[in-house]
Amino acid sequence: MTKQSYNIRNIALDLLMRISDQGGYSHLVIDQMLKKHQLEPRDGGLLTEIVYGTLQRKLTLEYDLNTFIKSNKKIDTWVKWLLYLSFYQMKYLDKVPDHAVIHESVEIAKRKGHKGIANFVNGILRSAQRDGFPDYELINDPVKRVSIETSHPLWLVKRWNQQYGIETTEQMCQTNITHKQVSIRVQPQRITRKQLLSRLEDSHIRVRLSSISEQGLVIEEGNILKDETFQEALFTIQDESSMLVAELMDLKEEMTVLDACSAPGGKATHIAEKMNDSGTVFAYDLHAKKAALVNKKAKELGLTSIQAAQSDARKLQEKHVNHTFDRILIDAPCSGLGVLRSKPDIKYNKTSEDIRKLATIQKEILHHVEPLLKNEGKLMYSTCTVDQEENEEVIKDFLAKHPNYRVDPAFFAELPEILQDSSGRSEWGIQIFPQDINSDGFFMTRLVKDS
Template sequence: MTKYAIRETALELLTRIGEQGGFSHVLLDREITKQNLSRQDGGLLTEIVYGTLQRRDLIDYYIQPYIAKQKKIKPWVRWLLYMSVYQMIFLERVPDHAIIHEAVEISKKRGHKGISSFMNGVLRNVQRKGTQDIEKIEDPIERIAIETSHPRWLVNRWVEQYGLETTKDMCAANNHHLPMSVRVQTLRIDFQEAVNRLEEDGFKVEKSVLSPQGLVITEGAVLKHPLFLEGYLTIQDQSSMLVAEMMDLSEGMTVLDACSAPGGKTTHIAEKMADKGQVIAYDLHEKKAKLVNNKAEQLQLTSITAGQADSRNLKDMHEAESFDRILLDAPCSGLGVLRGKPDIKYHKKEEDIFALRKIQDELFEPIAPLLKSGGKMVYSTCTVDRHENEEAVKNFLSNHPGFSVDQTFFNELPPSLEGALGLSEFGLQLFPQEWDTDGFFLTRLVKQ
């Protein structure tokens, strides 16, 4: 490996993500595997890429006084500046002079002397003179947008929906590392035994407050642990675990998971039913449906059948009133998962929210008749936008008088959620700042 390999790889990835719209989590995982990076190198690469993406607009604001006279800056040069300033300001392990030296050497290698001089000049100015003060921005919405690197339209939208303080806290939380959480496959291993084994191997873990099967890994690389490799644990965010917990499941039920990939919720449903019953899962893409089957196999669950289908056509594939429970984990803008996929906030536009809501409405229509009388349907999304959440539910209920919000849902929520910011008559909105999870919405409807 060359001396600057990690930084050069980070620059390559940032340029691809920032300019061509690549998905950060996909490209990072692929690169770490391809280069077979050690835990330390993989960690540093992830830190630089995610950190730079998360704080792109703030860094741009910081360096504006030093680049304002430069007419045109090549994309890779701009990303090299961003990632270098990110390391200088937000990381403590590497001294400034080493960061500047590496950036100048990479500039020489990729460009010409003019670029390396420019790079050196800007970074030395940041080191010597510091950065411009964020408090100079008087408009509170503009200040949140730049300080937390969220597009102004999004901040504006959230302020209208949730107020200034909640929005500020949510945007700040989106720039913090999301702790990894795992679900224990309790049909195969006792929960406490899994905890003991991890702790014996030097891991630090905390029990989830949202699921009795959930563990938050606060220290240790769980993806390399035998419990994970042998299918006793599966990666799942705590907010996502709450879905199966709130489906009011029993052994022997027939359950539909209409939008199932990659299979975290599907497999959890099967576990909650002790793998007794039938879980029929669909995904729009065949490749993704295979992922669900693979996950079921890995966790040794036999009650799951996953296949490819557009769930808008399910009424042609199943009789009316075929299912005791339905999960509609709808396609959404993903604005609740910015901690793990920071590039989403730069690639999404406001009109995407309305386009996705149209799909959500189109999914509700053919799926609702498939639920048995007295059956229950959970609707969930990994977004924090009211238009895709509360308003989608409200719209469905106004057109389907046979359905209502299941009031027992609120009594069955974990005690830790008492007084949650996002409780309303239409369900529960989880915010990332509250329980250190993704932003997530869920509700449970019942058919009379």
């Protein structure tokens, strides 16, 4: 065992403890740790894989562990996480031999605990190596089976089953534990999509055209962050579902647009690009630091039409008079249950009460912002969640209270061909599931304000 490989697993254990027990955000603490230790790309990749993978599969690994221990056995939290990350490597990482995983885990147990803990860890891992892991097909209840097999909390699987049925729910949960593809959005004022594609292929980065956005490219192989085109700010990294929001806003040059909940700025900059950097995009975020990120992003991309500032979306009538905007985007604060591939810790931390509170905030934002839209203007509502209470139910409530609004019938005709027959379509908008286009789960709809 090399000291470096031991360090990677020790760092992984430390990260998992910080994320699970201290409430750290997975993507932030992993990024901080990679910068702190300045790991080689290969080691950084293994660390990220172990941490994200173990988090993604936590409930599955917990179920596995319970088959090897007595139910009344008390185990320190760090020992559980050490066993989880060891199980993850043994089950899901083909290139890491079991004997290496067992040896290094026992070494960590010795250094962090004592000989008794090391013997316990050794015994559990050797039992798993000898006997194999449980067969989840033996779980009779399909909802419980999906929960255990895909590591989603039981309450959440039950909820989605009630909303969408077991088939869609299982497909969504299975997709949530797969690797997410990277997609990028070209800055068309700087380079065409065809030109960027050619440059990336010259750098041996394999890409394909997005079927969602004419500015989009999907990375199939290669590290886009290491390419010089990234340093030149010729594109923005953005999920395809997220790209679709600005694509469906029916934007034209010289419009005045409001992005009421803007940070980190992916959609605001896309709006500006779609309008050829003409008109004005007023972008707001509740936090001043996050609003500053929007301005920073606009500057990097060479966009001058964006004005970002701090404000609660529920107080924007203090900044703008009624009938100011041609288009309004409310990319509402939400539970984030559509982005579980990128932020797996979300599924363990959210509750149904959180969803209820967020739906209340979403309704408040819509109600407060709508007077700012011009007559015959269009309002885009989107979330990165897959829960009906935050999506269809919010829109139903809004339309019932605002009879001068309706879902724009042209919205559905403008959907990309790949989504025309989507099961997520309803009279209220479209629910994109992670499995639909291998992207984030998103809801979006476009409302039009009558004269």
